[in-house]
Amino acid sequence: MATTEHQFSYLRPWFYPLLAFSLVALIASVTPETPKKEKAINAVDLADRELRKMNYPKADSIYTSELRKNPGNASLCWKLAMLQVSMGEFASSENADAGLPHYRKAAEYARTSISLDSTNSKGHTWLAASLGIMADNIGTKEKLNRAAEIKRELDIALRLNPNDESALSLLGSYYREAADIGWFRRMVATTFIGEVPKGNYDLAEKAFKKAMALDPEIIRNYHELALIYIERGNREEAFRLMKIAIQKPVLIASDRSRIEKMHALLKKYTQEE
Numbered sequence: 001m002a003t004t005e006h007q008f009s010y011l012r013p014w015f016y017p018l019l020a021f022s023l024v025a026l027i028a029s030v031t032p033e034t035p036k037k038e039k040a041i042n043a044v045d046l047a048d049r050e051l052r053k054m055n056y057p058k059a060d061s062i063y064t065s066e067l068r069k070n071p072g073n074a075s076l077c078w079k080l081a082m083l084q085v086s087m088g089e090f091a092s093s094e095n096a097d098a099g100l101p102h103y104r105k106a107a108e109y110a111r112t113s114i115s116l117d118s119t120n121s122k123g124h125t126w127l128a129a130s131l132g133i134m135a136d137n138i139g140t141k142e143k144l145n146r147a148a149e150i151k152r153e154l155d156i157a158l159r160l161n162p163n164d165e166s167a168l169s170l171l172g173s174y175y176r177e178a179a180d181i182g183w184f185r186r187m188v189a190t191t192f193i194g195e196v197p198k199g200n201y202d203l204a205e206k207a208f209k210k211a212m213a214l215d216p217e218i219i220r221n222y223h224e225l226a227l228i229y230i231e232r233g234n235r236e237e238a239f240r241l242m243k244i245a246i247q248k249p250v251l252i253a254s255d256r257s258r259i260e261k262m263h264a265l266l267k268k269y270t271q272e273e
Contacts, residue, residue, distance in 0.1 A: 044076070051079075054253055056087045074120055077113035081106040081126035085133065090253035099133075106130035124157035125167040132170060147197040150174060165214040169221050172207035175199030176228055201228050219248050219255045223262055235269060242266055 047062035060083055067076045084106035092099030107130040113123030128150045135146045151174060157167040178199030208225040211218065222245035229238035242262040250256055 047079075051083060051086075052251075054086075056083060056090065056253075059083055060087065072116055074113045074117035074123060077109045077116065078120065078122040078126050081109035081113065081123070081130060084109060085126065085129050086252050086254075088133065093253065093257055103130050103134045107134070119160060121157040121161035121164045121167065124153040124160070125164055125170065128153035128157065128170055129166070132173070144197070147174075147178075151197065163214055165211045165218070168207050168211035168214070169218065169224070172204045172211065172221070173224060175204035175207060176201065176224060179204060180231075201232060204228055217248055217251065219245050219251070219258050222248070223258045226262070226265075230265075239266065239269070 043062055043066050047059045047066070050056075050059035050062065060080070063076055063080050063083060067073065067080065070076060084102045088099035088102030088106065090099075091102060107127060110123050110127035110130055113120065114127065117123065131146050131150050131153070135150075150170075154167050154171050154174065157164050158171065161167070174197065176199070178197035179201045205225060205228055208221050208228075212221045212225070222241045226238040226241040226245070229235070229241070242265065246259050246262055246266075248255075250259070
């Protein structure tokens with residue numbers, strides 16, 4: 001079901017129907033607790049809608065308010081982690097350093113979600129996302145230092161839910177980054193900081209293709225896979241993917257920058273040919 005978790009990827013949550021008519025609900029409606037429960041459910045539903053509309057401050061306000069009322073709610077924590085990643089990407093579009101506080105918050109929320117419910121794949125997925133994007137902004141050495149934890153969290157997320165589209169997309173990026181570390185850089189990195197990521201373009205391609213099959217609306221997956229094909233010299237397939245991607249709806253703020261980059265690539269390679 002197409003939603004907006006990959007708002008990011010990095011990022012799109014699965015939004016399930018939150019209310020259902022049943023005899024149990026009808027009976028519960030006469031109890032004093034029902035108005036409070038319905039209000040909480042409706043508030044989270046509203047925050048989900050604001051997130052889909054990319055109204056990040058409003059979504060943040062509602063999620064945060066609900067978390068104060070329900071501090072043991074693991075789902076609210078991973079949604080806030082996902083939201084902070086989106087807010088960070090939006091902020092960094094103007095200033096690269098402006099996103100870092102949001103990514104740090106995302107990691108905190110994700111760790112809290114895991115501590116509350118380690119069986120929910122989303123906490124692990126968004127911890128990996130926040131760590132990966134922080135390392136991406138900090139530099140190669142930090143990225144390598146965090147690689148083991150990122151991979152571990154993605155492995156856990158996919159063990160818990162093999163069809164977690166966001167985790168698959170992030171895994172594709174992990175393998176792509178690993179493939180970009182040439183043998184010389186691997187040797188140097190191993191000498192100075194130990195173990196480095198292992199992966200290749202084949203593994204990255206497989207992860208992205210599965211993520212695309214699960215949700216064909218995520219621009220990030222087309223763009224990342226197109227970059228792999230460019231690296232491998234398959235411009236024809238890269239062009240095809242990018243032309244599909246730029247027709248997709250913008251679901252998160254970072255989609256706009258990806259579309260701009262793909263337009264630039266298409267223009268560049270068209271001129272060269």
